[in-house]
Amino acid sequence: LRAARLQIYAETDLIEAEHVVRHQRRSVARSFLSDFRDLKVGDHVVHVDHGVGEFVGLRQLTVPESRGRHEFVELRYARGDKLFVPVEQLDLLQKYTGSAHPTPDRLGGTTWEKAKTRVRKSMRDMTDELLKLYAARQALPGHAFGADTHWQEEFEAAFEYELTPDQRTALADIKRDMEQPSTMDRLLCGDVGYGKTEVALRAAFKALMDGKQVAVLTPTTVLAFQHGETIRERFASFPVRVAVLSRFLGRAEQKAALADLESGKVDLIVGTHRLLSKDVKFRDFGLLIVDEEQRFGVAHKERIKQMRRHVDVLTLTATPIPRTLNMSLAGIRDMSVIETPPKDRMAIQTSVVRFDPQVIARAIRTELDRGGQVYVVHNRVESIDSIAGLIGRLVPEARLAVAHGQTSEIALEKTMVAFVAHEYDILVATTIIENGLDIPNVNTIVVNHAARYGLAQLYQLRGRVGRSDRRAYAYLVVPADNTLSPVARQRLSAIREFSELGSGFRVAALDLEIRGAGNLLGAQQSGHIEAIGFDMYVKLLEQTVRELQGEEVRDERRAxxxxxxxxxxxxxxxxxxxxxxxxxxxxxxxxxxxxxxxxxxxxxxxxxxxxxxxxxxxxxxxxxxxxxxxxxxxxxxxxxxxxxxxxxxxxxxxxxxxxxxxxxxxxxxxxxxxxxxxxxxxxxxxxxxxxxxxxxxxxxxxxxxxxxxxxxxxxxxxxxxxxx
Structure with a gap:
């Protein structure tokens, strides 16, 4: 190139990165085959008119009144009854997503229609209540925040990464809500590491620019510590005073922090449910940011509910909420979804390996040699110390900690905070690590006896790594004596196959989405999802919402x-x-x-x-x-x-x-x-x-x-x- 006197520039060298819009073509294989690709013989499907049946396969049959052969989907119902659905009418079928073993309906019976009627009634009551709450909140006077200031632009420009399209959309939604005279109550959904925190901090800065105080509420002390560190670092160049209220503070320090909050010296406070106590007073409270509200107790949720009447509330959750459900709730629940992974995020390299101490040692050393940290997951408390001892002998130079649910809460929190601060290289733990922590420096996870875990749990465990622009590795360790059941083999094969970013290998992702729907709508609605399947539930919900909002709902059945x-x-x-x-x-x-x-x-x-x-x-x-x-x-x-x-x-x-x-x-x-x-x-x-x-x-x-x-x-x- 030097001889040719040629220089090559990328688009970001010529155009400021902030303004480059990337149009990503979705993988055809992934986007196109998402509907029925995973449908296997024996799986359950839902027919709009006949209910839940079992998929038997594709059949070619000769129909007397027409020429040639035709292709049908064969379904088996209760008592062995069969239904043949022409392939051109597959819009009448949905893959059943719900409980693992649904009961097939009876062809010609009334149970399916009764189930739909029961769900519609319950759904109507729930939706009606949500609409009333939404209308009441719209009527409550709130603070209309001003337009973005020059400092806001400076704060946002200081972020070292380019926002993803979903982050931009979510931020625009939040700012629009904040600038309204009514109080905001918005839910922001997105996987850990997909950039919810940055969006929330920009909203917090907007509130601070109007002279309002901000509170960030977390379910655990570890998360409070982590958020506190992130916020202090992000706000370091601006005159914003941040305090963290947790059990790690002495009584005198807590008292001083609360006094400063009441007098207005503290602008932003981070804490656990301690923030919900009666003695916590603000000088001019404007925005409450709640992380993972579903992990709080009933009394704490009630207190958050009271706060919603007076200040803007932004709730963050990493439990996936399906976009279809989000769209169905449009107009009764303000929700933004971040589904796009960060630009430099790479897929997690997943390997299934037989138990071999040397392989495990090599995997750990490879990570430590690049300055990273490692999770080793062993879900048996009675033998976790012996596994930790083995790891210590294999990699004696590493600093190692052990964490499990039987450790005292304070000791556990101190261990986790120390690991976050990189005081340890390896954390040997049970599945307590599967929720909440976001440590970009941990990019290798070793899961012992991986065949004992469900697919959704393996998905969440593997998701603890790969939170940065480094390649992450997941090692699923199975016994050396080859004693895996066929089901376990299939499960491990699935997790290895679907290591592509965002694929979420559908069984696990759908399981988590149903859990997310239950968190959002309540336990009773989870039961209804089980009864009629998730897709049918979402369809009925959308119709119910539109009816209650006074829209005409046409029969969407195709000719x-x-x-x-x-x-x-x-x-x-x-x-x-x-x-x-x-x-x-x-x-x-x-x-x-x-x-x-x-x-x-x-x-x-x-x-x-x-x-x-x-x-x-x-x-x-x-x-x-x-x-x-x-x-x-x-x-x-x-x-x-x-x-x-x-x-x-x-x-x-x-x-x-x-x-x-x-x-x-x-x-x-x-x-x-x-x-x-x-x-x-x-x-x-x-x-x-x-x-x-x-x-x-x-x-x-x-x-x-x-x-x-x-x-x-x-x-x-x-x-x-x-x-x-």
């Missing part, structure tokens, strides 16, 4: 189109059953033409130019989308005639429909409002030009008469749309 044509995807084009299922569902659930086009683009991106069978399925998908948008309930082929039935909310002007019938040969409208189209008569008079245009515009080869029929159906639907 049923039965033309007697083969809609199978060629098995040579998409060979794997689960992947074919994903493609079928992607087409079936497309709500509009752009969504359908995006789905087809992903298919061609993954499998190559669209196969003729996919072109045919795509034309069917277009017809279904268009018919649904027009309020068409069903289109059936009866010999050489199409019968079109309209739903109660059809978007067709009756007068213009009559004009269309008069002007087109082969069209007839019955007194019941059913439209009949004679295909032979329509064909003799010439198919609508739109059909010819549609056929001519495609690059992929046609599939005979079936594709021609679909093109004509789409053209007639376009004509009906013009009559709308």
């Amino acid at each position: 049923r189109i039965s033309l007697g044509i083969d809609l199978r995807i060629d098995e040579g084009y998409v060979t794997e059953t689960d992947q074919r299922l994903a493609v079928y569902r992607k087409v079936a659930t497309a709500a509009d033409e752009p969504a359908l086009a995006a789905a087809l683009e992903e298919v061609s991106d993954r499998y190559g130019p669209l196969h003729p069978s996919l072109v045919r399925l795509a034309e069917y998908g277009r017809a279904r989308v268009r018919a649904s948008q027009l309020g068409v309930e069903a289109i059936d082929r009866e010999a050489s005639r199409l019968v079109i039935r309209f739903g109660g909310d059809a978007r067709i002007d009756p007068g213009r429909l009559v004009d269309l019938v008069r002007s087109r040969p082969g069209l007839a409208l019955t007194p019941a409002g059913v439209l009949r189209l004679d295909l032979d008569a329509a064909g003799r008079s010439g198919a609508p030009q739109a059909a010819e245009n549609r056929r001519g515009a495609r690059d992929s080869p046609a599939v005979g008469g079936d594709l021609d029929l679909l093109a004509r159906v789409n053209a007639w639907l376009d004509d009906l749309g013009d009559a709308g």
Whole structure:
């Protein structure tokens, strides 16, 4: 390069990093196959009309009234009853997410409808209460914070990393809330290390700029210490006085800190539930930041609830709240979600290894040699000291500490704080480390007897490392004598396979999300999620919220189109059953033409130019989308005639429909409002030009008469749309 006199610059060398917007294309394999990719024979699914059933597989059957074979999803219900769902109607199915062993419903029984009715009633009561609370809070007078100051801009510019898009959105939401005259009550969700703290500190600085005091409430002393250190470092260049109230302070120091808080000398205070005591008084309280509210007791939650009436409240949680649930609660619970990992975050390198002291020693030394720290997890208190002794002999130069639940609370906290401060290199601990701690310097974790843990627990344990821009390593140790059960092998294989950032290997992530939904909505709603499955619950919740807000809720059921044509995807084009299922569902659930086009683009991106069978399925998908948008309930082929039935909310002007019938040969409208189209008569008079245009515009080869029929159906639907 020097000889060529050439210099290379990155975009961030030429443009200030703060203003660079990165458009990241999501991995096609990951985003596209998220729907049904994990569906295995024996898994449970939910049918909108028939309830919970067991997935048996894909079946090809010959249907008497149509030509050729068709593909169906076979489901097994109670008493061995079977249901065959056409692949083009997979929008009626959802993968069941809830308890590990749901009870299948009975086909033709009433239990499913009763369950949905029961859930709707409970949901309506809960939502009604949330709406009243939301309205009451909006009516309470609060402090309207001013616009960002020059110091605010300076404080934000001092942050060494570029905010992720989700962080930017969350911060904008919070600032908008703070500038309103009513009190803020916003929930900020995001995994540990995804940048919730920085967003919260910018909100805190905004409050301080208006002369208000800020309190940061944490569930443990260790977290209070950690937040205190972070905040002091972040605010070091500004005239902000920070105090940390914890049991590590002597009585005299606590008294002095509280006096300074009351007089206004302390601007920001960090502490545990001690902050909720009656003797804690502020001079001018403006913002309360609560970390992991669900970990507080009932009495403490009640006190936080009282505070909400008078000051702005920002609650942080690392328990994942599904975005679908967030959207469903729009308008009754203010929530921001940070899902984007920081820019330099790398996936955790996960290895399953047989118990070998030398392998473990090498893994620990590799981390220590780069100045890092190590977790060693052993979940048996009675033998943890012997494991700690072994680690001490393997790596005698390392400083080692032991932590478990039977240690006294004060001793445990001191050990954890010392580890955070890097006074120890290795922490040998039980699973008490699985929640809350964020130590960027710990980037290797060794989990002994990994096969004893559930997938969700392994997910959380592994998530304790990889909190910085360094590559992190997770070693899942199994017995050397090869005594693993098939289930344990499968679990360890899953965690190793899904080490990609944000993949969250879906079983564990969904388990955690349901837990998050329970934390947010209450234990009773968790029971309802178990009864009908998470996806169905979210769908009913969204409908309930919209109804109570006075919106018209239309039946979202898509049109049923039965033309007697083969809609199978060629098995040579998409060979794997689960992947074919994903493609079928992607087409079936497309709500509009752009969504359908995006789905087809992903298919061609993954499998190559669209196969003729996919072109045919795509034309069917277009017809279904268009018919649904027009309020068409069903289109059936009866010999050489199409019968079109309209739903109660059809978007067709009756007068213009009559004009269309008069002007087109082969069209007839019955007194019941059913439209009949004679295909032979329509064909003799010439198919609508739109059909010819549609056929001519495609690059992929046609599939005979079936594709021609679909093109004509789409053209007639376009004509009906013009009559709308």
